[in-house]
Amino acid sequence: MGRETILRVADLKQHFKVSKHYTVKAVNGVSFDIHEGETYGLVGESGSGKSTIGRTIIRLYEPTAGVITFRGADISGTLREKEQTLLRTKMQMIFQDPMASLNPRKKVIDIIAQGLDIHKLYRTKQERQEKVERILEKVGLSREHANRYPHQFSGGQRQRIGIARALIMEPGLIIADEAISALDVSIQAQVVNLLKSIQEETNTAFLFISHDLSMVKYISDRIGVLHLGYLVETGTTEVIFERPVHPYTKSLLSAIPHANPLKEKTRVTLSYDYADSGIDYARGTEQALSATHSVLATEEDFSLWTGK
Structure with missing residues (x-):
């Protein structure tokens, strides 16, 4: 392909122990690569393990077994400070429910700038505000929206705020977990076209998790089909x-x-x-x-x- 591999997942397993005698094997030995600047679509029915894979890669879940390599660094074991900083800055996630993933008590400017605040990626308050306003305009919102609260926006606008929160960190990989399924069909097209234009501009890689095959076909370069926790x-x-x-x-x-x-x-x-x-x-x-x-x-x- 000629493009560098940004993410490599090898024999990933994610099991959840429900009781003493029963364990749910949500993901069973899945392996795939994602290259810089490409979109890898992960499809399958509900319960196939799609979202579990995304959440395990970004370490919301502790992997049961397997190796996850991101930009040459092993992020599947105990994370040292260097790997943790790489993971938290250069890999971001867009969640399915745009309202549930936004803090209703915070203004948009503070929601989007949260990553900048944690990792101290600005020198002055003015620089922080300029970065937020610039990213708002990139996702099709205006500077005036920065001082509003999430409940003052439509579903599509809230998802754009979620995208802006991910983009402001300038990540190499964005995991979009059913990022459009809660939106109206017309809004879905707008959000997907936004992701495609961002990718062309920034060369960001996407792991696009969805059950909508038509949308996956439109946005993805390569596709993986999941069933019962296996990549078939x-x-x-x-x-x-x-x-x-x-x-x-x-x-x-x-x-x-x-x-x-x-x-x-x-x-x-x-x-x-x-x-x-x-x-x-x-x-x-x-x-x-x-x-x-x-x-x-x-x-x-x-x-x-x-x-x-």
């Missing part, structure tokens, strides 16, 4: 949509409605039930589970999933 298929956007290999991927794609009513009438939805599929995710090799599409996966590759 990954590849370029074009290959995933045009030549999917895994039956779960095929079932997801078959559920996308067509804009053309004539095509929609003839659309056939494929069903996929893991329990009846004869596929054993745990037995698949990394090559088969990740079906990287350097060449199209063959029947021999697929036999690694099925164990036949």
Whole structure:
């Protein structure tokens, strides 16, 4: 690809112990890379482990196992001060609910400048204000909005505030966790176009987590498909949509409605039930589970999933 790898996730596992005899294995041995300036889309149904991966990468959760490397630094173990500063400044997150993630008692200027305050990234109050106003304008808001409170904004505007809070740190990677799912469809398009324009301008990489395949297709360079905590298929956007290999991927794609009513009438939805599929995710090799599409996966590759 020619671009430097900014994030490498290797055999990531995230298990949650619910009781003495039961553990939820939310993520099971997931591996993928993200390169500078690209968008990697992570898709799957609810409960597949998408958000858990994002929160584990940014260390809101302690990883059960595996290695996470960000800009050459291992951030999967105990974080030293150097790694913690790198993680907190150069990796940011945009959350799903724009209202719940904003402090209702703080003005917008203080919400956006929180990272600057913590890491002391300005010399004067005037410089702090100028940085906030500049980033507000970049996300389509005005300077006058700086002294308002979150409840005075619409959902789309609140999400722009969340984006501004992430951008002001000048991160190399932004994790967008279902960042548009709570917004109206027309606002979703505005926010996604904003993310694309920011990426072109700043060369920021995105991990775009979503269940909306159409939006993932529009914004992503590469896509990873998650099911039951396993990465069952990954590849370029074009290959995933045009030549999917895994039956779960095929079932997801078959559920996308067509804009053309004539095509929609003839659309056939494929069903996929893991329990009846004869596929054993745990037995698949990394090559088969990740079906990287350097060449199209063959029947021999697929036999690694099925164990036949």
